Structures are given as structure tokens and as C-alpha cells.
Amino acid sequence: MRTPRPSSLAWPWKRSRATAVGSGGEGAIRLFHVSKSYSAGSFALRDVSLEVGRGEFVFLTGPSGAGKTTLMKLIFAAEHPSEGQIVVLGRNIARLGEAAVPQLRRRIGVVFQDFKLLPRRTVEENVGLALDVVGTPRRKARAKVFSILKQLGLHHRRYHHPLSLSGGEQQRVAIARALVNEPEILLADEPTGNLDPELTVEIMDLIASAATRGTTVLVATHELDLVARYGKRSVRLKSGRIVEDSPRGGPVR
């Protein structure tokens, strides 16, 4: 199903960074004693400390309400921690000014369970949104969108609207949007939650392939089969606390 990635499309900065600091040498995401509470006395996250190295692939597991989504939101600065420090790609989230938040988000791709696609825009326009915000010239943007859609096997659907696509195809569009800017971190919050089991594997393969190219990948899921299948590091949350951090496993597949 997956189209092999042509070597010319490898992301050059990834290679240079790997040489400079080494894969996983410097934390892409670091949390120090982070707590988040939305109302007094009730914590969504409590005293969480976590380090995810560059290029690392980590599953975030736990039941609904364990704090997985809150943790993701803190990482892409959609929320601020109530206590503790978060450093993402060398930037302290608590000290980010309003203007710096978009800059950080351009280095992070995000994928959600509900895809978050714009129904009135075509597949090409949806994916191109991530390039529009950084002012990529139109011709170059179209070429990049075509290239990523081709890798995800969706280039023939680029003029379709999301609602005419299947769930799996919609999630692939969302992944294309998250990856088109060649992000340093990919966050996926229950990316397969709305999909059939066959599609789940297909989508997870795509996400895992980003990690092989040097992108730090954090996937929140409650599907333990999936975690077992990929044999990667998994961090288990329960009631806002980390209760287990099992070591990194073998290769992606």
C-alpha cells in the first residue's frame, strides 16, 4: 500500500542534525515536574517528567481521561502548564511570547482522531494550508503537496473534497498536511481511533515511517495491540501521572 519514498525527497536538515547531535542525543521534548489543572484541586496532569529524544518514536498510552491529549496540547503550546517546565525543540513553552507560538508550531506536525480537515477545500488546499502560512510560493507549494500526496498514495485525489473520501483517506490527508512542512516533531492524538483495523495498520505505518526519517514521533493511543505490534518505547499515563515507561524496543517493523 505504501509508496516507497524516492531518495531525492529525503529531508536534508534531518541528516545534518543527526550528524551534529546524534539521533536522540538531545531531547526534542522535555517535561520537568509538569502539572496541569483546569479547576482547583482537579489535575489533568500531575508531576509529569518525560524526555523524548530527537528522532525517537514513543507511544503514549492509557485509558480515556488519563491526560494523553492534555500532554499533547502542552507540547504544541495550545495549553500552558500550571506548574513545571516544558522545553520543546530548545524553546521553553512557558516563556514563549504570542509571536513565537506560531514559529514553534511550524516545526511540529499534528494529527487528530477527527482529522480536522476543511470540508469546503480540496485535498490539495487542505494539505497546502501548512505551506500557505509560511508563505511558500504557489508553484513550489503545489509541487510539495503533490509529492507528499504521491507518497501517501493520494495524488489522484488531490482535487477531491475531504467528505468524498473514506475515513482512511481523510486521515492520510491529515498526515500529509502534518508532514508537508517536514516537521521536526509529529504528534498524533488517537490517529486511528476512527478507523477499521486494516486501515489502522496502514496509517500507523505511515506515521512510523516519519520516525525513520529522523522526525520525533509521539503517538497517543489506547490500543495496546498497536503498541505491541511496533515494539517501541511506551509511556503509560493513568489519572494524569506516568505509571510506566517501558524501554524502547526494536526496529519499527
Place this chain on the structure above:
Amino acid sequence: MNAMNSWTAKLSYFGRTAYHGLRASPVTSTVAVAIIGISLVLVGAFVLLIANMEELLDRFGQDLRVTAYLEAGLSEDRRRELIGIFETVEGVESVRIVSEAEALERFQAGVGRGEALLEGLDENPLPASLEITLVPANRSASGMERVVESLNGLPGIEELASGRDWVEGYLRFVALVRGLGIGLGAILALATLLIVANTIRLGVFARRDELEILSLVGASRLFVNTPFLLEGLLQGAAGGLFALLLLYALFRLVLPGFEFGLEFVMGGISPRFFGGSEALALVFSGAALGLLGSGAALAGDLRR
């Protein structure tokens, strides 16, 4: 070069997004344009009225003069002496004597067919007078006042008359119309701002998913807001243009129907429409209203 390409790409995105936004809600957009248009028609009509009244005042000012009625039986020498005195007064351009006979002739020409009025008069009841034309700078209520004051009390003069009262009355009327225009304009501008702000807010609400996604992919606040500001600007400019066309249509088609009233207010001077720069100012006012309205809508907390 890269920065320029990037800006061209962003401008193209803003244009496309504003266009999509306007197309996505044609009814609300049309209502906003119509409301801006109607407000500007009302304000524009007041501006036109005031401009024409001021022009009228200007034209009448050319004819304003002070008349000094002379006492009956004043000698020729004294009359010439008075002319000499008047001509030295500051602000006076020229002095002309109107004899009793000339005054009667003018009166007869003025009343026209009402000649019967004069029958039965044995002698000419009209006095001779000196008509004093003022230098242009003094052709105003205060200018006339100054001249009248310096001539007052000279022996041989029965009465000094000027159009001062009329000018003052007309000025008060123009000031009233202008005050009304400014008041109405301010209220309409405020109402229009609120309506445009509300229209844009509806647009923001309708597109909150898009804003959330834009924010997720790293769009700055300026990047998110600009298409909405552009929409407001375009709606405002369209409203201004609509107002201009409507005013022109009213001016050309409806105004001639009120010829009598017009004659009364304008005293036979044909009213004028906006010039090129004034017409442009009207369209720009619309654009500014639209821009301010959308700015006000976005000033609140957008979804980040």
C-alpha cells in the same frame, strides 16, 4: 527575492481566502454592503446639501453691500463729501450714489405689473442712497458689521442698512444643517461599524474550524486576521461605491422633481454633485468603515 516570493504567496492566499469568505456567505455580505451604502447615502446627502449651501452663501456674498439712506434735501456738496468719507473707510471697495429718481425707477422695475401701487403718489417718496461695495474679504456678517460701525452717526445719513441679518440667519441655518449632518453621520457611522463588526464576527464564527486548523499549522494572528480585514475593506468599498451611484441617481433623477423647493433654498443657483476627489473620499470612507468594523470584530479573542 525569496522574501518577496513569500509575500506574494501570502497576498495571493489573503485574496483567495477573502474571496472564499465573501462567496461563502453572500447574504450577510450583501446586507453589510447595503447597510454601509445606505448610511453613506444619508451622510453623503448631508455633505452635498452643506456644500451647496456654502456655495450659495459664497455667491450671495458677492452681492452683499451696505446701503446708506441719505436725509431728504441733503445738498450736492454734502453728498459728494460723504462719498469722499466713505471711500476712505477701510474695507470699502467703491461707493455709488443712487439718486431719488433712480431709486424710483428701480422700484418700478422691481414691482413690475404692480404699477398701480405708485399711482396716486404726488411726489417721489424714496430717498437717495449711497451703495457701498465692500472688498471681498469684508463680504461677511462681521465684515459688514465693522463697516457699518465706522459709518454710524455721520451727519446727513438717515439709516444704514445691510444684509447682515440675512447673512447671520443663513449662517445659523447652515451651521444647524452641518450640526445635524455631523450628529447623524456619527450615529450612522457607529451603527454601521457595529453591523460590519457583527457581520465579520458571524464570518469568524462560521469559520472557527478553519481558524483552529490555521492556528495548529502555525499561522500568526496577522495571517489569520488579514483575510477578514480584507473582507471588511472590500465590503466597505463596495458600500461606498453603491452609495455614490445611488446618490448620483437621486441627484440626476429625483432632484429635478423638486424644482420649486430647490429654487427656494438655492435661489436659482443650480446644485452641484461631488467632484472626483470627493467621490473618491466617499468610497474611501466606506472602505475605512469596513476595515474598522472588521478590526473591531477581531479585537476580541479569536480562537488560537
